Amino acid sequence: MSNLARKHQPHFQTIQKPETEVIKVKRHARITPGEKILALLLIAFIGIMAVQIISAQSKIYEVNKGIEDVKKEIQEQQIFNGNLEMQISDMSKYERIGEKAKDLGLNLDEDNVRVVEKK
Known part of the structure; x- marks a missing residue:
């Protein structure tokens, strides 16, 4: 039966449309100008931050060097003191004091000695 149904179906004529030319739009860049600007800003920010970090580290190094120099001077002064x-x-x-006194002509007179106490 299924074959009969196929035989009795009317044949439709397919109408062919005239072929139109398909124009493909070529994209020159996959990255938009706004994305390029954002990327450049990000790169600039990273560069600036890198310079800031390096300059901060150099300042910290200089301060630490100064601290170490002062510590060394303190140790030298403590040794000198x-x-x-x-x-x-x-x-x-x-x-020694007695010898210096004799050299200068001073005599030790026990009757003339006074004891001074510290308060």
Whole structure:
């Protein structure tokens, strides 16, 4: 039966349309000008930030170098002060003071000695 139904169907004539020319639009760039501007701004921002980071690191380095120089000077001054304290303790010994007094012509008179107490 199915074959009969196909035989009795009227044949439709297909109408051919005249062929039209299809014009393809070529895109020159896949990236729009706005995207290019945004990309350039991003690159510029990254470059500026890189320069800022490097300059900040160099300033930090300079400050740390200055701190280390000051610490070194402090240590040298502490050593120098220690040496001076040793000289003071050597020069303030009783024997040395007694010798200097004799050289200058001073005599030790025990009756004339007064004891001064620290408050």
